[in-house]
Amino acid sequence: MSKDNVESTYFRRTSRWKLILVLLIFALIATVIISINVGYAQISFPDILTILAKQIPFLNGFTASSTIQPSAESIILQIRLPRIMAGVLVGAALAAAGVLYQGVFKNPMADSYVLGVSAGAAVGASFSILFGVSFVFLGLRLVQVAAFLGALAAMFLVYNISRVGSRVPVATLLLCGIAVNFFLFAVVGLLEVVAGDELHSIVFWLIGGFSNVLWKDIWAMLPFIVIGVVVAYFYARDLNLLAMGEETAHHLGVNVERSKQILLVLASMITAAAVSICGLVGFVGLMIPHVTRLIIGPDHRILLPTSTIIGAIFLVICDDLARVVATPFASTLELPVGIITMLFGAPFFIILFKRKKQSYSV
Amino acid sequence: MRKINRKYVIIAAVVAIVLIASAAFLYIYYQGQATEAERIKVLQNLVDDHDYLTSLSSYPEKIVSLAPSCTEILFALGLDDKVKAITDYDNYPYNFTAWIAAGNITSVGDFSDPNLEVIASVDPDLILATAGVQGDTIDTLRALNYKVLVLDPPSVAGVLRDIELVGNATGKTAEAKTLINSLQSRIDAVAEKVANAASKPTVYYEVWYDPTSLWSAGSKAWQNELIEIAGGTNIFADQPLDYFLSSAEAVIDRNPDVILLPSSGMGFGPPFWGSIDEVKARPGWDSISAVQNDQLYQVDGDVIARAGPRVADAIEALAQFFHPELF
Numbered sequence: 146m147s148k149d150n151v152e153s154t155y156f157r158r159t160s161r162w163k164l165i166l167v168l169l170i171f172a173l174i175a176t177v178i179i180s181i182n183v184g185y186a187q188i189s190f191p192d193i194l195t196i197l198a199k200q201i202p203f204l205n206g207f208t209a210s211s212t213i214q215p216s217a218e219s220i221i222l223q224i225r226l227p228r229i230m231a232g233v234l235v236g237a238a239l240a241a242a243g244v245l246y247q248g249v250f251k252n253p254m255a256d257s258y259v260l261g262v263s264a265g266a267a268v269g270a271s272f273s274i275l276f277g278v279s280f281v282f283l284g285l286r287l288v289q290v291a292a293f294l295g296a297l298a299a300m301f302l303v304y305n306i307s308r309v310g311s312r313v314p315v316a317t318l319l320l321c322g323i324a325v326n327f328f329l330f331a332v333v334g335l336l337e338v339v340a341g342d343e344l345h346s347i348v349f350w351l352i353g354g355f356s357n358v359l360w361k362d363i364w365a366m367l368p369f370i371v372i373g374v375v376v377a378y379f380y381a382r383d384l385n386l387l388a389m390g391e392e393t394a395h396h397l398g399v400n401v402e403r404s405k406q407i408l409l410v411l412a413s414m415i416t417a418a419a420v421s422i423c424g425l426v427g428f429v430g431l432m433i434p435h436v437t438r439l440i441i442g443p444d445h446r447i448l449l450p451t452s453t454i455i456g457a458i459f460l461v462i463c464d465d466l467a468r469v470v471a472t473p474f475a476s477t478l479e480l481p482v483g484i485i486t487m488l489f490g491a492p493f494f495i496i497l498f499k500r501k502k503q504s505y506s507v
Numbered sequence: 508m509r510k511i512n513r514k515y516v517i518i519a520a521v522v523a524i525v526l527i528a529s530a531a532f533l534y535i536y537y538q539g540q541a542t543e544a545e546r547i548k549v550l551q552n553l554v555d556d557h558d559y560l561t562s563l564s565s566y567p568e569k570i571v572s573l574a575p576s577c578t579e580i581l582f583a584l585g586l587d588d589k590v591k592a593i594t595d596y597d598n599y600p601y602n603f604t605a606w607i608a609a610g611n612i613t614s615v616g617d618f619s620d621p622n623l624e625v626i627a628s629v630d631p632d633l634i635l636a637t638a639g640v641q642g643d644t645i646d647t648l649r650a651l652n653y654k655v656l657v658l659d660p661p662s663v664a665g666v667l668r669d670i671e672l673v674g675n676a677t678g679k680t681a682e683a684k685t686l687i688n689s690l691q692s693r694i695d696a697v698a699e700k701v702a703n704a705a706s707k708p709t710v711y712y713e714v715w716y717d718p719t720s721l722w723s724a725g726s727k728a729w730q731n732e733l734i735e736i737a738g739g740t741n742i743f744a745d746q747p748l749d750y751f752l753s754s755a756e757a758v759i760d761r762n763p764d765v766i767l768l769p770s771s772g773m774g775f776g777p778p779f780w781g782s783i784d785e786v787k788a789r790p791g792w793d794s795i796s797a798v799q800n801d802q803l804y805q806v807d808g809d810v811i812a813r814a815g816p817r818v819a820d821a822i823e824a825l826a827q828f829f830h831p832e833l834f
Contacts, residue, residue, distance in 0.1 A: 186760035215794040216759050223791030224756045274717075286718060346717045346779075354719040356754055359790055362718075424719050468754070475725060475746040477757035 162447045169454040173233070176458045180229050181221065183465040185477055188217045196221045223360075230363050231355040231422055232461040232482075236429055238370045238419035240437075240456020243430035244449050245377055245412035248384040249405055250315055256430040257416040260322045260409065261299035264329035266420045267351060269295020271336040274346045285365055288350070289421040296417030299329060304409065312402055315391075353426035353483030355464070362422050369418035374453055377411045380404055381445040388443070426483045428490050429456055436494065439501055463489065549675050556659040556669065557638070563654060566678040567633035573621055573644070575599065577635035577658055579815035580670055583686055584679040592629045594618045599809060599817075623647065633676060660814045663732055663822075667691065670816065686816060693819040694736060697826045701738025704830045708764035710739040711797070714750050716780050723753045729814055730767075737825035739765065759791050765828060766797040769808035778805070804828045 181193055188196075196218050198204040239257070246255040257263045269291035303325050307318040337347055383404040386394040391401045416430070437452040463485040470485070471478040551562040571592040572578040578597045581590050592613035597603045606612045613629055615621040619640040626634070631653065636645050638659035648655050656676060660666045667687045674683025712730045714722035724730045725746035734741045742761040743753065768780050780786050783805070787798045797803055806828075810821045827834045 185754060185757045216762060219791030219794040220756050220759050224754070224759065227790070288718065345715055346719075349717065349720045352719075356720060357716070357718050357789075475748050475751065477723075477743060477746055477751075477753045477761075478748065479752050479754050481720065481752065 165441065165447065166450060166454070169451060169458075173454050173458050173461075176461050177229055177233065180232075180461050180465050181225055184220070184225055184468050185472070186217065186220050188221065192217060193221055227358050227360050227363060228355055228464065229461055231358040232464045233457040234363060234367065234370055235355065235419045235423050235426060236433075236460025237374070237453045237457040238415045239426065239429040239460070240433035240452045241370075241374045241377065241449060242412040242416045242419070243432075243434045243456075244437075244445065244452045245384070245408050245415075246430070247434050248387060248445060249408050249412070250319060251388060252315075252319065253435065254431070255319075257296075257413070257420070258326055259319060260413060261303050261325040261329055262296045262413045262416050263420060263425050264326045264333070265299025265302075266292040266296035266417060267333045267425060268299075268329050268336075269293070270350050270421075270424070271333050271340075271347050274343050274350065275336055275340055285362070289362065289365070292421040293417045296420065297413060299325060300409065300413040304406070313405065315405075349481060350424040352481045353420075353424035353486075354467070354481040355423040356479065356482075358422060366418040366422050370415055373411045373415035373418070374449075377408065377415075378446075378449055380408055380411075381449050384408070384445040384449075388445075424483065426460070426486055428486045429460055432490055432494050433459060436497060439497055459490070460486065553656060553672060553676050555657045555672065556661070556665065557657045559655075559657060561654050561656055561676075563633065563676060565632075567631070567654075567676070569629060569631045569633075570677070571615065571626055571629055571631040571634045572597070573615065573634060573641060574618065574637040574658070575809065576637060576813040576815035577673075578603075579813060579817060580658070580673050581635065581677075583816040584670070584674055584677065584682050586677055586679065589677065591631065592625065594621060620644070623651075626653075627651075635673065658814070663694065663736065663818055666814045666816075666818050669814070690816065690819045694822055697738075697819075697822050698736055700833050701826055701830055704738050704833060708739050708802075708829050709742050709761070710734050710765045710767060710829070711742050711758055711761070711763035712767045713769070713780060721753055721755055721758070722750055723758070724750055730811060733811065733818070733821050733825055734767075737822050737829055739825065739829045755789065755791065759795055762795055763797050764800070764802060766795070766803040767811075767825070767828070768803060768805050769811055770805055771808045778808075802828075 182188075182190060192213050195213060199218075200222070243256050246257065246259060247253060249255070250259065252259075270288050272295075273287040273291035303318065303322045304313060306325075307313050307321040309317060333347070333351070337344055340347055383394070383399050386397050386399050387401070387404065389397075394404075395401050420426070433456040434448065434452050437448055437455050441447055441451050460482070464482045466489060467480045467482040467485045471480050550564070550566070553561040553563065555561065568589060569591045570581060570586065570589045572581055572590055573594060575594070575597045578590065578593050579599055582600050590612065592615050593603055595604075595607075595614055595616060596618045603612060607614045613625060615625045621641075621644055623644075626648070634648055634653050634655045636648075636655055636657055638645075638657055645655050645657060656672065658669045658673075660669050667690060670687055670690075671680075671683050674680045674686075712724045712728075712734065714724055714728075716722070723743050724741065725743045725748035726741070727747065727749040728741075729749075731741045731744055735744075742758070742763045743751075746753075766786065768778065768783070768786065771778050783803050786792070786803060792798050806821075806824060810817045810824065
């Protein structure tokens with residue numbers, strides 16, 4: 146292959162990638178705009194636009210706001226918008242972390258449960274729900290701080306017990322992670338048994354949902370997720386090489402152990418931030434990277450950003466469904482979003498796989 | 508003439524007395540037989556809230572109560588010395604935790620998963636239970652030939668019926684009647700008063716609130732009827748459910764005049780909603796009429812949740828929140 150040929154292939158590919166990214170970003174914006182219309186309260190789209198415009202200083206003067214109910218303003222700005230933003234942030238985070246876990250472990254089943262991260266967050270959250278109801282740290286609820294710290298603690302525990310000399314073999318990591326995962330979920334089970342009244346909160350935290358999320362929860366977690374995903378992007382090339390095997394990656398100049406370590410810390414930090422907002426929303430981290438790989442291909446330089454955006458779109462749509470899917474039974478009835486991701490996500494995933502019909506690997 | 512007369516009078520009097528006495532005796536005897544037969548018939552045909560037929564051969568001496576509401580009914584009927592075991596959640600009318608510690612009563616443990624071995628060791632001749640989470644336990648106990656009455660009243664009238672049922676099963680029929688009459692007249696008094704009220708406030712009853720969920724009560728919830736009798740309207744009265752997952756959005760949109768916050772779900776620990784100020788500070792709740800007019804009230808979580816003899820207390824308390832001007 147001549148140099149020109151390689152270059153033209155490269156440019157064709159990057160321009161295709163740019164197109165995909167631009168389309169996905171538009172799709173995400175469209176999803177957010179549609180979602181802001183979805184909910185129990187009937188608020189017209191012009192009213193929603195007026196409410197939003199009032200928040201922007203420059204547009205403030207152009208709006209005739211007197212006709213809008215104060216409750217509509219509260220609902221849009223304090224309830225729906227933070228909820229949608231939480232969906233964007235958490236969906237993006239879980240999908241990005243899923244790409245990193247699956248890439249590092251070269252295992253299609255890898256997700257935040259594998260390193261005990263989810264279980265660690267669950268133990269932290271359950272403990273705080275049971276023993277520290279009124280504690281608030283830097284304006285954040287204790288359950289969030291505890292879930293975040295629990296997730297990171299579990300990850301460091303698994304990483305360190307898996308260490309063999311200076312290396313951390315993937316197989317050891319996987320097995321130690323699963324063992325720690327079971328142990329930690331046993332602790333959660335134990336806490337549930339003694340929980341009494343608080344059992345309710347623990348159960349719903351484990352299913353996941355963000356119906357009562359606050360703006361400050363989102364601001365607190367935003368930097369962890371944004372920094373985590375951006376830094377991880379610079380390791381996308383390493384992930385591509387790791388996919389060829391650690392030995393090959395090493396000979397191609399990748400500092401394998403160091404890259405693995407950094408990627409796992411990043412993935413766990415992103416996951417910890419996400420689950421601390423909304424509990425253990427399942428399936429997004431596992432499924433979205435596979436769906437994206439089926440559509441886009443296995444190159445991590447495009448897989449990571451596209452998975453991130455598709456994850457955001459997917460979770461926002463799931464939360465829309467959570468708000469409306471049960472309303473035929475009772476107009477104000479909701480479902481936890483964690484149930485929707487699995488209930489609707491799993492069949493969607495299976496249909497996509499069946500249509501692809503060819504063999505598939507990470 | 509006078510002599511004969513006296514003789515006949517005496518004979519007639521004696522005959523009359525004997526006749527009257529024996530008639531009276533026979534009347535009382537057969538009446539007694541009839542009430543005895545009636546009593547046994549009632550005892551053999553106890554139909555509980557799940558239409559399950561239970562037959563007792565005699566009044567129970569050892570009763571196990573598997574729910575706080577059942578315990579409250581038993582103690583309200585004066586069966587203090589017959590109740591041998593209760594759950595850890597029971598806290599009324601006495602401090603049962605101290606009783607259990609002192610060994611005066613046995614604990615069967617958790618409400619949702621009572622310890623069958625403890626129940627068996629008490630060897631009860633009657634068990635009172637409630638529905639829902641206790642369904643499996645009830646099936647098991649009946650399979651083991653224990654006599655179980657399920658008290659799962661669908662309404663306030665149902666609670667009064669349950670009190671009558673427990674009275675019939677334990678030989679406290681008269682006490683049950685007195686209690687029912689007193690509760691009914693107190694409830695009627697409230698209903699009469701609020702009938703004249705100028706307004707009927709809309710009410711949001713909070714079942715549970717945490718960062719991931721908000722639960723309230725629909726038309727099939729026990730609290731819906733209490734709110735209605737006390738002269739209010741549940742904002743979720745159109746939802747054909749009991750307790751269900753809803754959203755802050757729906758609460759804000761339905762704009763309740765009054766917010767009711769139970770002191771706790773099952774009588775332990777601090778309230779799940781924190782403080783009244785924290786509820787008012789929830790995002791977007793400042794547009795709710797109840798928050799603007801300071802109509803947030805803490806209600807005793809046990810009184811409002813238990814379908815027992817404190818139902819009139821609950822209705823009176825709610826009516827005073829809804830219509831302070833009438834009380």
